[in-house]
Each structure stands twice: as structure tokens, then as C-alpha cells.
Amino acid sequence: xxxxxxxxxxxxxxxxxxxxxxxxxxxxxxxxxxxxxxxxxxxxxxxxxxxxxxxxxxxxxxxxxxxxxxxxxxxxxxxxxxxxxxxxxxxxxxxxxxxxxxxxxxxxxxxxxxxxxxxxxxxxxxxxxxxxxxxxxxxxxxxxxxxxxxxxxxxxxxxxxxxxxxxxxxxxxxxxxxxxxxxxxxxxxxxxxxxxxxxxxxxxxxxxxxxxxxxxxxxxxxxxxxxxxxxxxxxxxxxxxxxxxxxxxxxxxxxxxxxxxxxxxxxxxxxxxxxxxxxxxxxxxxxxxxxxxxxxxxxxxxxxxxxxx
Amino acid sequence: xxxxxxxxxxxxxxxxxxxxxxxxxxxxxxxxxxxxxxxxxxxxxxxxxxxxxxxxxxxxxxxxxxxxxxxxxxxxxxxxxxxxxxxxxxxxxxxxxxxxxxxxxxxxxxxxxxxxxxxxxxxxxxxxxxxxxxxxxxxxxxxxxxxxxxxxxxxxxxxxxxxxxxxxxxxxxxxxxxxxxxxxxxxxxxxxxxxxxxxxxxxxxxxxxxxxxxxxxxxxxxxxxxxxxxxxxxxxxxxxxxxxxxxxxxxxxxxxxxxxxxxxxxxxxxxxxxxxxxxxxxxxxxxxxxxxxxxxxxxxxxxxxxxxx
Numbered sequence: 001x002x003x004x005x006x007x008x009x010x011x012x013x014x015x016x017x018x019x020x021x022x023x024x025x026x027x028x029x030x031x032x033x034x035x036x037x038x039x040x041x042x043x044x045x046x047x048x049x050x051x052x053x054x055x056x057x058x059x060x061x062x063x064x065x066x067x068x069x070x071x072x073x074x075x076x077x078x079x080x081x082x083x084x085x086x087x088x089x090x091x092x093x094x095x096x097x098x099x100x101x102x103x104x105x106x107x108x109x110x111x112x113x114x115x116x117x118x119x120x121x122x123x124x125x126x127x128x129x130x131x132x133x134x135x136x137x138x139x140x141x142x143x144x145x146x147x148x149x150x151x152x153x154x155x156x157x158x159x160x161x162x163x164x165x166x167x168x169x170x171x172x173x174x175x176x177x178x179x180x181x182x183x184x185x186x187x188x189x190x191x192x193x194x195x196x197x198x199x200x201x202x203x204x205x206x207x208x209x210x211x212x213x214x215x216x217x218x219x220x221x222x223x224x225x226x227x228x229x230x231x232x233x234x235x236x237x238x239x240x241x242x243x244x245x246x247x248x249x250x251x252x253x254x255x256x257x258x259x260x261x262x263x264x265x266x267x268x269x270x271x272x273x274x275x276x277x278x279x280x281x282x283x284x285x286x287x288x289x290x291x292x293x294x295x296x297x298x299x300x301x302x303x304x305x306x307x308x309x
Numbered sequence: 310x311x312x313x314x315x316x317x318x319x320x321x322x323x324x325x326x327x328x329x330x331x332x333x334x335x336x337x338x339x340x341x342x343x344x345x346x347x348x349x350x351x352x353x354x355x356x357x358x359x360x361x362x363x364x365x366x367x368x369x370x371x372x373x374x375x376x377x378x379x380x381x382x383x384x385x386x387x388x389x390x391x392x393x394x395x396x397x398x399x400x401x402x403x404x405x406x407x408x409x410x411x412x413x414x415x416x417x418x419x420x421x422x423x424x425x426x427x428x429x430x431x432x433x434x435x436x437x438x439x440x441x442x443x444x445x446x447x448x449x450x451x452x453x454x455x456x457x458x459x460x461x462x463x464x465x466x467x468x469x470x471x472x473x474x475x476x477x478x479x480x481x482x483x484x485x486x487x488x489x490x491x492x493x494x495x496x497x498x499x500x501x502x503x504x505x506x507x508x509x510x511x512x513x514x515x516x517x518x519x520x521x522x523x524x525x526x527x528x529x530x531x532x533x534x535x536x537x538x539x540x541x542x543x544x545x546x547x548x549x550x551x552x553x554x555x556x557x558x559x560x561x562x563x564x565x566x567x568x569x570x571x572x573x574x575x576x577x578x579x580x581x582x583x584x585x586x587x588x589x590x591x592x593x594x595x596x597x598x599x600x601x602x603x604x605x606x607x608x609x610x611x612x613x614x615x616x617x618x
Contacts (some may be wrong), residue, residue: 177490
């Protein structure tokens with residue numbers, strides 16, 4: 001709409017915050033980022049951080065609306081935006097926005113999504129990335145599976161543009177604690193191999209993923225093979241962490257068993273996502289499409305649905 | 310045999326060493342223990358530690374033979390006793406003893422056992438405990454499954470008094486690193502619950518074990534439920550580590566799927582073994598028999614087979 005001010009959109013997580021100034025149709029006009037995640041906000045003063053981060057934009061567009069997703073809406077954040085129950089799409093999220101006063105108008109907080117049942121599961125922040133990905137690749141909206149790798153990897157089932165169900169795998173956190181604090185990290189340390197270094201040894205990664213694919217032993221037993229293969233002289237110590245990464249990512253594919261008919265998407269850092277693309281191939285699946293950073297697009301989508309943009 | 314000197318038998322592991330003076334038929338005449346495991350032997354001088362520990366006995370019985378099992382026979386120990394290939398029993402282990410000079414006659418080192426194949430597996434020390442358990446409970450010798458809980462839990466298939474095959478689960482180490490270094494340990498820490506405290510919450514443990522039994526989600530995903538159940542207000546933070554313990558021990562039973570026909574034995578600390586007995590019940594198995602400390606008996610058995618006692 002002509003003359004309408006831009007939208008201020010924030011991706012405010014645990015370790016950092018990124019602000020976008022979104023113009024017509026959600027185009028990114030400007031971006032700012034600070035390491036002021038909710039655990040690292042100076043003085044714990046969210047209002048002051050918000051003003052420092054977005055004040056110059058506010059001076060230019062005093063009437064702009066503001067929306068944020070991520071841990072800023074958690075109980076540890078600025079104000080809690082209670083979870084939406086799955087299934088949930090843009091309409092449900094837009095209807096459940098919670099506002100917090102900033103001193104410069106309200107900030108709309110996007111709620112996370114909860115899947116109930118005997119074993120509940122939650123996401124916060126990912127729901128916005130998923131909606132952004134669906135906007136960027138509309139052919140995924142009908143029926144697809146979206147993977148968000150990371151500390152706590154999410155596998156999210158999407159149907160008719162809504163989040164239907166999801167699982168969380170502790171892949172990234174298991175990798176880090178086993179590398180840094182267990183006996184499995186020692187051989188690589190001794191070989192002075194930087195974990196997560198860009199020069200991944202693909203055969204070791206593939207060996208780990210295919211071991212999980214082909215074995216009935218279960219993850220707890222297979223993790224130990226990271227050690228025994230080195231002890232037996234069957235694996236280079238320097239490659240052992242890539243093997244471990246293959247085990248953990250392979251476990252996601254083994255358990256999720258995605259159907260080849262459903263389009264598969266992976267959202268995140270391209271180097272990490274490349275591991276998922278390789279694992280998909282080992283499990284006989286088409287390569288997942290990579291979408292790198294759909295958060296601003298997702299915030300725009302929810303804001304539009306809520307009449308804020 | 311009348312007039313034969315006792316046998317000196319050592320259980321020499323990573324963190325401690327225990328010495329037994331074994332008389333007629335392997336009866337324990339005397340015991341000594343020191344925190345001089347191979348990683349903590351004063352000055353790294355195994356010979357000096359051996360002399361300090363056993364000198365007084367040696368003075369009384371200058372001709373006694375000496376045998377040791379455990380990590381003292383590893384590459385990081387006094388001298389490496391190469392692994393015996395499974396299947397292996399007392400005869401195979403006795404035939405593969407390796408000696409090291411102590412300054413007071415040879416010390417016979419019991420080798421560990423290796424299972425080859427695509428994913429090799431090893432044990433060192435457990436083989437001696439298993440043979441001791443079989444001596445203490447001869448009805449297990451024909452066909453049984455022996456569990457040795459711990460940092461790296463072993464499930465060992467025994468047939469005709471020989472170790473046929475085995476699996477290793479990283480249960481104890483996973484529990485410790487997740488408790489101390491992951492997000493899963495936080496709620497219990499906040500509740501100031503001492504992990505491994507004697508006042509285990511059995512319902513929480515059973516909930517974890519039965520969750521693994523009844524779910525197809527796989528361990529990496531189920532671990533995360535330790536967090537989500539607390540977040541959803543469905544589990545007391547103080548009980549979350551017992552739930553985690555139930556998940557990890559339940560995973561052993563889920564993967565091993567022991568047959569109800571085979572006798573099940575668990576070797577180790579009674580408090581830890583009680584968890585395995587409870588989990589066995591949840592998986593519809595008879596309670597495993599508990600054997601607390603069969604190492605001296607196992608050393609006697611191997612020494613007898615080798616003609617040392």
C-alpha cells in the first residue's frame with residue numbers, strides 16, 4: 001500500500017538478535033544485528049536494547065509496526081507468548097500474537113508451537129522460519145517435510161501450509177558434549193583436528209550414517225563404535241568426529257524415515273545442511289532443497305496475516 | 310593342594326587397584342585396595358606400586374604366583390596383553406596370558422576379549438568378572454546373558470562357559486555428560502537434587518524405561534523429552550535425572566531384547582543393579598540375578614586353568 005511505513009521485524013534468539021526493515025512486499029530495506037540474545041542482552045534490559053537497535057529507523061518511520069519471533073517470547077524473554085497448539089499455520093500464529101510495550105509502541109511477539117500428547121514437544125522461532133520457507137517455495141506448502149538442523153534438530157511435517165507434527169533430535173548438543181566431555185572426543189583431540197572444521201572427511205561421515213542405516217544396534221551402542229573403530233585401527237583418529245556426526249545425523253533419518261514422495265527441505269547454514277543433503281542421498285532420498293535464512297520472510301507473512309503489514 | 314602357597318590376584322583398573330590373597334579353593338585370605346588405577350599410579354611406576362601393595366604378602370609367601378586383570382594389561386598399562394578373539398572362555402584366556410617382570414617374579418596379565426566384524430567391540434576386565442560369575446552360579450554356564458552396568462555397559466552372551474558375543478552401551482558416560490554438560494541437567498540442578506542419590510524416584514525411572522519400550526522415536530529424540538516433560542509441567546524437575554536414567558537403561562533392554570528363556574545376570578554395585586532389575590520387570594523379564602564382585606573368583610578360575618593355582 002502506497003505510503004504505508006515499513007515493518008520492523010526481529011529475529012531475537014538466545015545468543016543474538018537480528019533486525020530487518022521490511023518495505024513493500026517484505027523486501028529487506030536494511031538490516032542490523034547485535035550479539036544481544038536474551039541471555040546476553042546488556043543489563044537484561046530488553047527495552048533499552050530494542051531502542052538502541054531500532055531507534056534510527058524509528059526516527060525515520062515513527063508509525064512503523066514491530067514484530068519479533070524467537071526466545072524473546074519465552075518465559076525467559078521479554079514477555080511470554082504462550083505456545084500455539086499444532087496444527088498451526090500463519091492464521092493461528094497471527095491470532096495468538098502477544099504484545100509488549102516498548103516505550104515506542106507495541107512489539108508483537110510470535111508464539112512458539114507445541115505438540116501435545118504423552119511426550120509433548122515444543123518449538124519457538126522455527127515456526128516463523130518454516131512459514132518463511134513456505135513463502136519462498138510455495139510448492140512445499142501442500143505437503144512436505146522441513147528439517148531445521150542445529151543444537152536441537154527439528155523435523156517438521158507440513159500439510160496445507162500448517163505445522164502438523166514434529167520431532168526434536170538432540171543431535172547438535174549430543175555432538176558437542178560427546179566431543180568435549182566424553183572419551184569419544186579424545187582421538188580427534190590428539191590428532192589436533194578442529195571439530196566442525198570445513199575440511200569434513202566425507203567418507204567418514206558417510207560411514208557413520210550408513211552404519212546407523214544398516215544396524216539394529218541402536219544409537220547408544222553405535223556411539224561406542226566411534227571408539228572401537230579407532231582402537232582397532234579401522235578409522236583414522238582425525239576422522240572420528242565426522243563419523244560421530246554421521247551417526248547422529250543418520251539417526252535422524254533412520255527414525256524419521258521420510259517418504260520419498262514428500263518434498264524435503266533443510267533450513268540453515270549451508271555447511272551444516274550439506275551433511276543432511278549427503279545423508280538423504282545415503283537413505284535413498286532426493287536431495288533436500290536448501291533455504292538459508294527465511295526468518296524475515298516468515299515474519300512478514302505472519303505480520304501480513306495479522307494486518308500489521 | 311597342601312603346602313602350595315596362596316595366589317596373589319589383582320583387579321587393576323583405570324581408577325583403582327584391589328589385591329586379593331587367595332588360599333585353598335580360591336578363598337579370600339586377605340584384601341588390600343589403593344586408588345592407584347593405571348591413570349593414578351604414583352609416578353606412573355607400576356612396579357613400585359605393585360611392591361608397596363603386595364610386599365608384606367610376598368615376604369610371607371616368596372613363591373606365590375601373581376595374576377592381574379583389567380586395564381593394567383592395556384596399551385596404557387604395564388604391558389599390553391593382546392585381546393583374545395571371541396568366543397573365549399577360561400581355556401582361551403589362560404592360554405593367552407602375558408607376563409611382565411615385577412622384580413619379584415612374573416605377573417600374569419589376563420587379556421581382554423575382542424569381537425571382530427564390521428563394528429568391532431572390546432572388553433578388558435569384564436571377561437574375568439564373567440568367568441567368576443559363572444563359577445559362583447554354575448547354572449549360568451550353559452546359556453545365559455550377563456549384564457555389566459557402568460560407564461560403558463556390557464551385555465554379554467554366554468554359551469558353554471564361553472563369551473560368545475557382546476555389545477557395549479555408553480549408558481553411564483551419556484548419563485554423566487548429559488547431566489553435567491547439557492540442557493537436560495539444568496532442571497535437576499536447579500532443584501538441587503544430587504544425581505545418583507540413593508533416594509531414587511522409581512516412578513520417574515520407570516516412566517523413562519517404559520517410554521523407550523513403547524516408543525519408536527529413537528533415543529536421540531526421546532532424550533529431549535527429559536526437557537519437554539519438565540517444561541510442560543508434566544514432570545518434577547527433581548525427578549528428571551531418574552527419568553533420564555530410565556531412558557538410557559531402557560534403551561539397553563529395547564535394543565538387546567533378551568529372551569525370557571535365557572537366565573539374566575547383572576554384575577556390579579547393588580544400587581545400580583537394582584535399576585536393571587526394575588527395568589527387566591518392565592520389559593517382562595524375570596529379575597536378573599545379582600552378583601556383586603566376582604573378580605577374585607574369576608582370577609582364581611583362570612589361574613587354575615593356567616596351572617598357577
